[in-house]
Structure formats: structure tokens, C-alpha cells
Amino acid sequence: MEQVTVETELISQAAEVFHLTLSVLKDKASRRQKRSVSASEFLSMEEVKLIANLSGCPPLVHPASCPRGGYSEKYRTISGVCNNRNSPLWGAANSALSRWLPAEYEDGESQPKGWNTGQYYSGFQLPPVQKVSKEIMQSSSQYRMEDEAYSQLLVDWGQYIDHDISFTPQSSSKATFLEGTDCLNVCENSSPCFPIQISLNDKLFGNKSCLPFFRSLPACLNGLAHTLQSQQMLQRQQMNSITSYLDASTVYGHSALLQNTLRDLSSSEGLLAVNSKYTDHGGHPYLPFVRNTPSACFQEPGTGPRQRVECFVAGDSRVNEVLPLTALHTLWMREHNRIARHLKQLNRHWSPETTYQETRKIVGALHQIITMRDYIPKLLGEEAFNRIIGPYEGYDESVDPSVSNVFATAAFRFGHATVSEQMRRLNESYQEHEHFSSLHLHQTFFSPWRIIREGGLDPVLRGLLGSPAVRQNQHHLMTEELTEKLVVLTIPEALDLAALNLQRGRDHGLPGYNDWRVFCGYDRVESKADLKGVVHDGDLVEKIMDLYGHPSNIDVWLAGLVETLQPGARTGPLFACLIGKQMKMIREGDRFWWERPGVFSALQKQELQKHSLSHVICDNSGVVEVPLDPFTVGTYPKDFLLCSSLPSLDLNAWKDDPEKRSQADDARRNSIMGHQTNALAHDLVEFF
Numbered sequence: 026m027e028q029v030t031v032e033t034e035l036i037s038q039a040a041e042v043f044h045l046t047l048s049v050l051k052d053k054a055s056r057r058q059k060r061s062v063s064a065s066e067f068l069s070m071e072e073v074k075l076i077a078n079l080s081g082c083p084p085l086v087h088p089a090s091c092p093r094g095g096y097s098e099k100y101r102t103i104s105g106v107c108n109n110r111n112s113p114l115w116g117a118a119n120s121a122l123s124r125w126l127p128a129e130y131e132d133g134e135s136q137p138k139g140w141n142t143g144q145y146y147s148g149f150q151l152p153p154v155q156k157v158s159k160e161i162m163q164s165s166s167q168y169r170m171e172d173e174a175y176s177q178l179l180v181d182w183g184q185y186i187d188h189d190i191s192f193t194p195q196s197s198s199k200a201t202f203l204e205g206t207d208c209l210n211v212c213e214n215s216s217p218c219f220p221i222q223i224s225l226n227d228k229l230f231g232n233k234s235c236l237p238f239f240r241s242l243p244a245c246l247n248g249l250a251h252t253l254q255s256q257q258m259l260q261r262q263q264m265n266s267i268t269s270y271l272d273a274s275t276v277y278g279h280s281a282l283l284q285n286t287l288r289d290l291s292s293s294e295g296l297l298a299v300n301s302k303y304t305d306h307g308g309h310p311y312l313p314f315v316r317n318t319p320s321a322c323f324q325e326p327g328t329g330p331r332q333r334v335e336c337f338v339a340g341d342s343r344v345n346e347v348l349p350l351t352a353l354h355t356l357w358m359r360e361h362n363r364i365a366r367h368l369k370q371l372n373r374h375w376s377p378e379t380t381y382q383e384t385r386k387i388v389g390a391l392h393q394i395i396t397m398r399d400y401i402p403k404l405l406g407e408e409a410f411n412r413i414i415g416p417y418e419g420y421d422e423s424v425d426p427s428v429s430n431v432f433a434t435a436a437f438r439f440g441h442a443t444v445s446e447q448m449r450r451l452n453e454s455y456q457e458h459e460h461f462s463s464l465h466l467h468q469t470f471f472s473p474w475r476i477i478r479e480g481g482l483d484p485v486l487r488g489l490l491g492s493p494a495v496r497q498n499q500h501h502l503m504t505e506e507l508t509e510k511l512v513v514l515t516i517p518e519a520l521d522l523a524a525l526n527l528q529r530g531r532d533h534g535l536p537g538y539n540d541w542r543v544f545c546g547y548d549r550v551e552s553k554a555d556l557k558g559v560v561h562d563g564d565l566v567e568k569i570m571d572l573y574g575h576p577s578n579i580d581v582w583l584a585g586l587v588e589t590l591q592p593g594a595r596t597g598p599l600f601a602c603l604i605g606k607q608m609k610m611i612r613e614g615d616r617f618w619w620e621r622p623g624v625f626s627a628l629q630k631q632e633l634q635k636h637s638l639s640h641v642i643c644d645n646s647g648v649v650e651v652p653l654d655p656f657t658v659g660t661y662p663k664d665f666l667l668c669s670s671l672p673s674l675d676l677n678a679w680k681d682d683p684e685k686r687s688q689a690d691d692a693r694r695n696s697i698m699g700h701q702t703n704a705l706a707h708d709l710v711e712f713f
Contacts, residue, residue, distance in 0.1 A: 028342040029194045030280045033266040036119050037197060037242040039081030041217075044135060044243045044261060045202050046076055048216070051134075063133050064259045073259065074246065082245035086113040100382045101389075101617045103277065103284045105268035108616050109422055116269040116426040116614065118279040121244035121262040122193065122434075123427040125606075126544055128260045128534030135261035137240070138531040140214050146537070149574025153222045154527035155236070157583065161568055162523035163508050168501035169446070171493040175403060175595070176658040177449070178489040181349040182638070183404075183440040186396050188341045188350070189275045190611065191433040192267045195239040209237050209516070216240060219532055221524050237516055238525065240532050242266075262430075263533055267341070269428040270615050271396060273389040276357045278340040286316075287340060288381065294369040295381030296362045300337075305481035307647045310362075312337035312344070312355050321514045325474045334474035348448060348469040351476055352485045359645035361388050364676065371680045383679065387633070390619035393612075395638050399656055401608055405601045406594030413605030417612065417620045426614030429607060431541065434533050435582040436603035438526055439596055442497040442586050446504040450484035453649075455491040455661035458484045466506035471514060483647045490642070490651060493658045497595065499562045499587055527580050538584035538599075539577040545602035550576040559597070561589045628678045636674040643668035 029037070047064045054062045064073070078084075091097070091107035101108055105117040114120045131140050138144075139151045172179075196217035199208050208218040212235035220235035244264040267279040276297070278284045289296040299310035314320070314335035322336040322345055336345045339354040365384040369375060375383070402410040449463040457463065461479045469475070476482065495504075507522040539549045550556050556566045556576050565587060573579050581599075588597025596604065612618055619625060619633065639651040650665040652658075659665065 029197075029266055030278075030283055032280050032282075033119050033194060033264075034197060035081070036083060036245055037194065037264065037266075039077075039083075040243040040245045040264070041196065041198065041202075043077050043080035043082060043246065045216075046080060047073075047259070048135065061132070065134075068259075077246040080245075086117075088113060096382070100386060101270070101272055103274075103281055104279055105270055105272070108270065108426075109614065110616075111422055112425065116611075118268050118274075119264060119266055120427065122191075122265050122430040123425055124262070125429050125431060126536050126540055128262075128430075129536050130260060130534045134259055135243075137219055138534060139528075140219070146578045147575035149578055151531070151578060152572040153224070154524045154531070154580075155221050155223050155521060157527055157572055157580070158503075158508055158521050158523035160572065161565070161583065161587075162502045163505060168498065169504075170496040170498050170501065172443075172496040172595075172658065173493070174658065175494045175656055176490055176652075177349075177445060177492040177494050178638075179400065179403060179595075179656040180440055180443045180445070180494050181347075181353065181489055182395070182400055182656065183437075184347075184350060185275060185353045186271070186392070186400070187437050187440070188267075188343050189271060189273065189392065190267070190269050191265055191428045191437070192341070192343070193241045193263050193433060194266050196242055199239075208239060219528065221521075221528050236518070236520060236524070238528050238532075241529065261534070263434075265428050265433065269426050269611060270617075271389070271393045271611055272617075273340070273357065273385065273392045275339065275341045275344075275354060275392075276361060276388060277385055283340070286338070287313075290377075293377050294362075295365045295375075295377045295379070295384060297358050299358070299362070303477050305483075305647070307481075309359055309481070309645065309647075311477060312339055312351075312358055314338065322471045322473055325478055328474070334477050336471070337473050345471050345473055347466070348464075348472065348475060348485050349489055351473060352482045352489075355476070355482055356486075356641060356645050357388065360391075360641050361385070363644055364388065367676045368679055371676060374683055375681070386617075386624075387679075389617075390625065390633050391636055391641070393619050394633060394636070397608065397612065398634075399638070399654065401604070403656060404595050405605050406591050406596075409591060409594060409598075409601040409605060413602065414609045414612075417618070419613075420616055420618065420621050421613045422616075424610050424614035426611045428611075429603075430533055431535055431581060432603055432607040434530050434535060435526075435580075436585060436600045436607070438582055439497075439586060439600050439604075441507065441522060441526065442502050443495045443595070444504060444507060445492075445495045446506045448485070449488035449492045450480070451487035451491050452484070453487075455487055455650075455665070463488070465510075466504065467510040467512065470512040481647070486642055486646055486648050490648075490655055491658075491661060497586070497590065499560070499565050499589075502586055526582050530580050530582050535581050537577045538579040538581055541581050541584075541599060541603070545599060547598065547602075552576070559589065560587050562587075626678065632674050632676075632678045635672045637671065640668070640671050640673055643671065644673075 051064050054067050086106060088111050091110045091113055107113045109115045130136050131144055198217050200206055201215040201218055211218050212220050217240040219238050219240050221238050222235050223233055241263045244262040268274050278287055287297055289298045298313045300313050303311050315338045318335050320336035324333055344351055344354045361384055364387055365380050368383055369380050446466055447463050448469050450458045450461045452458045461484050503523050509519060511520040511522045513520055542549060553566055553570050557563055560566050585597060585600040588599055590597055591601060617624055639655045642648050642651055649668050652664055653666055
């Protein structure tokens with residue numbers, strides 16, 4: 026259930042009106058000229074901007090409208106606007122995903138790859154995505170491999186962080202724009218419907234000939250003018266409805282309205298709101314329930330209306346998708362409130378707003394540290410991390426940190442190949458829980474009742490810490506739990522995540538495999554022999570080439586997955602390049618990155634580096650033994666430590682002495698006045 030905010034809904038409706046208008050005008054012009062024409066042939070840029078304005082797209086934010094001084098120097102905006110003062114929409118919520126390569130649409134402007142029958146690529150038609158899923162992605166669980174180095178938490182942190190930096194919502198319209206046909210009942214391509222075709226002999230889906238698929242929402246024109254060539258401006262771009270920054274928007278939201286919904290505005294300590302009905306056995310709070318009830322989340326069998334457990338609400342609307350994600354969201358809400366209470370005790374003169382913002386700043390920094398220090402190097406491998414990302418060298422206002430289309434739609438979806446078919450729940454001795462057995466993945470979808478009724482966060486967190494991740498391999502690319510039993514609350518049937526990912530890449534017009542290899546500085550792959558050189562599995566190469574005909578046609582998501590993993594890494598060379606490049610841009614294009622001079626004091630940075638996700642788990646749950654590195658899988662009890670033995674964050678580094686601050690301000694003013702006086706004396710001497 027992926028809900029969007031009011032702001033996103035208004036902008037997306039305007040964008041859909043804009044693109045529908047362009048489509049209607051194109052059709053009329055094509056009929057008049059008796060040939061296919063593009064919008065750029067008959068519309069000037071001024072006319073395009075006028076159509077965008079009339080459609081309701083918001084005007085561009087100009088640098089002059091970015092505030093300076095005060096809070097704008099200390100704290101990031103909730104929407105990400107004005108992080109970059111020269112390009113205020115870079116990385117902001119509800120702006121376009123960036124394009125590292127131009128989109129490839131079948132009409133040059135908006136039609137997805139595979140939209141028109143009879144369209145050829147390098148002499149071949151693209152294979153139906155469901156056929157690719159069935160013949161390449163799906164495989165027996167006998168090929169499942171456990172990761173010898175990393176824990177299940179590595180996989181779930183990846184999903185959690187993905188939800189901090191990208192969310193491309195689907196069209197809010199559930200019927201075709203021109204005919205008004207319900208997208209759930211149509212098997213022809215007609216925007217916003219782009220159904221996934223199913224072969225008639227596929228018994229898994231019964232008599233159906235297609236699965237429903239809604240196109241991603243387009244982005245409005247605002248903010249594109251200075252980032253794209255005029256020809257590309259008329260190409261359909263997709264929206265990132267949340268901020269691209271690593272800013273803990275999963276905790277705080279990405280709009281002022283959502284932020285206020287998540288806060289306890291009656292608190293003097295700057296706290297986040299908690300569930301008013303339930304706490305766990307140790308008194309730890311749960312996330313609040315959504316306000317609109319009854320919600321769509323599943324219920325415990327036999328539950329009456331009074332015993333309902335509604336969907337949780339958090340900074341990201343995907344909080345209820347799977348239980349590990351719910352657990353991480355809950356953990357960070359608790360961590361915010363723990364830190365905020367401590368800061369308020371240290372600084373009783375702080376207002377609730379200052380306490381909230383200082384805590385938000387710390388929690389955001391911890392998200393950055395855990396991700397870039399502990400998570401990303403394990404994905405890329407040490408060599409690729411040092412080569413592609415390297416040490417922090419400061420803020421660069423010329424770097425656009427906006428999440429790229431290929432990252433959000435393909436590269437960072439690599440993690441889907443490492444999702445386990447099972448979610449383990451473990452007791453205090455890290456053994457199978459006596460009362461709450463392990464679950465098949467599909468039993469964890471949209472089921473917050475399991476958190477409240479079945480032991481809280483603790484069994485889930487121990488399962489993430491104490492279980493090995495699934496090791497991606499070319500014979501087991503995705504569990505059947507995702508290809509046959511995926512649940513989306515808005516669609517009344519099981520879906521296939523592999524087919525959805527492939528169709529999404531085509532919906533977004535992502536170029537094929539070779540274009541991205543060249544982008545990353547690698548040689549093109551032109552033959553079966555070339556492909557075997559990067560995939561190293563002859564049978565898999567034969568299957569892929571039988572389907573696609575030419576390596577250039579391979580969907581980039583699939584191609585990145587099947588490349589042989591680099592030594593010490595969990596990605597192949599293509600995804601290491603794309604993920605590394607994106608994370609480097611997110612870091613260097615963020616004016617509030619935790620390492621930037623002036624964001625935190627030297628002492629505060631020293632304390633932040635002591636903290637870890639293991640300690641966050643210790644401080645906010647009933648778990649009392651953890652590994653030092655929570656992403657590394659170990660054996661209990663040999664590789665586990667008591668929480669009390671872990672280094673912890675000392676918040677005394679944030680103690681603010683108003684008297685010292687006043688003296689420091691006076692000294693700074695005197696210093697400035699002294700410099701000015703000396704400069705004046707120097708000028709007088711020079712004058713005389």
C-alpha cells in the first residue's frame with residue numbers, strides 16, 4: 026500500500042494532464058500530416074511551458090527564494106528544497122529522477138519499450154517480461170545459497186535505505202485516460218495501463234492472459250529546463266516523490282503536513298508520536314496507527330472489529346510491506362524519542378522545536394554513517410568502494426544528488442535477488458522461537474498485527490541478526506515467494522516481482538545493457554562469447570540469448586544481476602559502478618552531510634562515529650546480546666557481545682551552555698569589530 030502525500034497527488038495529476046495534452050496534440054498533428062510526428066516538431070518551448078502552467082504544474086523555485094541564516098543554515102528542509110541554493114529542486118521531493126543517459130521510448134517521447142508489437146531492437150523483438158521471469162529468474166530452492174559472511178539485516182537495511190532515497194509512485198488513475206476502461210480488466214496498452222502479457226499455457230495464472238500494471242507517474246516540467254536538452258525536456262520523466270538525500274525521511278517524512286502528523290506536538294521534548302493503544306512487554310512504544318480506519322492491512326484470523334490492528338504510519342508509506350521493514354521503522358522512532366529526551370535533560374532551555382531538529386539532525390547523521398561506513402562497502406567490495414567513492418572531500422554545489430532513474434529502477438533493485446523465502450524469529454538464545462515460529466515471506470506482507478500480537482520487535486530483530494543472508498547466485502535469482510506470491514493491496518491477485526521490475530524498466534525507457542556498460546567505461550558485449558566473459562555460465566548465457574537475440578537488448582536490471590559478482594562484493598561490475606556513482610553524488614551534493622565542516626563539532630563527530638546499528642537495537646528493544654557489526658553473520662554465543670560492552674554515543678557533546686555561547690558570540694563580534702577597526706586604521710594610513 027504505497028500512498029502518496031497531498032502535494033505529490035496534486036503535482037502528479039498536473040503532470041498527467043500535461044502529458045495527456047501532449048499526446049492528444051501529437052495524435053492530431055500526426056493525422057493532419059499523415060505521418061508520425063513528435064511534439065518537439067510542432068511545439069515551441071514557450072508553448073510547452075504554457076501547457077505545463079495551464080496543466081497546474083508548479084512554477085520553478087528560484088535561488089532567490091531560498092532563505093539564508095538561522096534555521097536554514099543549521100537544519101535541512103523537510104522536503105529537501107533549497108539544500109542546494111543555486112539549484113533548489115536538486116534532490117527535493119516531487120521532482121524528476123535524474124537521467125544519466127537519455128530515455129529510450131518507442132515514439133521518442135513517452136511510449137515504453139515493448140509498447141508496440143512489431144518493434145525491433147538490434148533485429149529482434151523484446152521478450153515478454155513474464156517469459157523472462159519464468160525462464161531466467163525462477164528456479165528451485167535447491168539452488169538457494171546462504172551467505173557465509175553477511176546477515177539477513179544487510180538485505181533489510183538495503184530495502185529500508187532505498188525507501189529513504191527513492192519512491193516512484195504509480196499513476197493514481199485506475200482507468201485508461203481516453204477510453205475509461207478499468208486497468209484491472211484490460212490487456213491492451215493504453216495509458217496508464219501497460220499490462221504484463223502472460224503465455225496461455227502458464228497454469229500459475231489460470232485463464233488470465235495478462236497481469237495488471239500501472240505506469241509510473243510522470244514528473245512535471247518544472248526543474249527540468251536546466252538539467253536536460255530541449256529535445257529531452259519533452260521526454261516523459263518519472264517522479265521521485267521523496268527526497269533523494271540520506272536524511273532519515275523514513276522517520277520524519279518528506280512534507281510539512283506528514284512531518285506534523287508524525288510528531289507529538291504537545292510534547293516539550295520534541296518527541297515523535299507513538300501508538301496510544303499498545304506497547305511491548307518491556308514498555309517500548311509502537312508506531313501510531315493510520316488515522317483513516319479501517320485500514321487495508323491484513324488481520325489476525327478470527328479478529329473482531331474491536332481487536333483490529335491497523336496499518337502503522339511512519340515517514341514512508343511502505344512501512345507495512347514486510348515485518349523487518351516495520352521493525353526498523355519502529356526502532357528509529359524509538360531512537361529519536363530516546364535521544365530527544367536525553368538532549369532535553371542536558372539543555373532544559375531548548376525549545377521543543379530545537380530539541381526535535383537537533384535530534385533529527387543526529388538521527389539523519391546515523392543513517393548516513395551506518396549506510397556509507399557499514400553497508401555500501403560490503404556491497405561494492407573494498408576495492409570498488411575506494412575506486413568509485415573514496416574518502417569524503419567536502420560539499421560540491423555542482424553535484425546533483427538527485428536519485429537517477431537507472432539507480433531507482435534497476436541497480437538498487439539488485440537486493441530483490443537476495444530476499445529470503447523465510448523470515449526467522451529467534452529467542453534469547455538465538456534459536457527458533459518457542460511460541461512464534463518462522464514465517465514464509467508472504468505471511469509477513471502487510472501484517473502489523475504480527476508485531477503487536479506475536480512478541481513485538483525482539484524475535485524479528487534477532488532473526489535479522491542471527492540468520493545468514495541469501496547469497497545471490499546465477500541459478501537462484503529470486504525466490505518463488507516474490508515471483509508467485511507477491512501481495513500488493515490495491516491489486517486483488519498475486520503478482521510476480523521479477524516481471525514487475527522488468528516492465529518498470531521498460532515503462533521508464535531505460536536503455537539496454539551495452540549502453541550502461543559504455544557509460545561505466547566497460548567494453549560492449551556483442552556476442553555469446555563476450556557475454557560468457559562477464560556471466561561465466563554458458564547455460565544461462567544460452568537462455569538469455571535465446572530470449573533477447575542480442576546482448577544490447579538485455580534489460581539492465583537482469584543484466585546487472587547475472588554478471589559474476591566481484592571478489593569480496595555482492596554486486597557485479599555494472600551495478601557496483603551505478604550504485605557507487607549514485608552514493609558518491611548523494612554524499613557530495615548534500616550541504617548537510619554529517620562530515621561537512623560546521624555541520625557538527627569535532628567532538629560530536631567523534632561521538633557519532635562510535636554509534637552503530639547494533640547499539641540502536643540494544644537501546645530500543647529487549648535484545649541484550651548483539652554482534653559488534655550487525656551486518657556480519659556469526660555464531661551464537663561466540664560472536665555476540667553483551668549490549669553493555671559496546672561503545673556508545675555520549676550525548677554530552679551536545680550540551681549547550683547558554684552563558685558560554687553568549688560569551689563566544691560577544692568574542693566573535695569583538696573580533697569582527699577589531700578586524701574592521703584595524704582595516705579602517707590601515708586605510709587612513711594609506712590615505713595620508
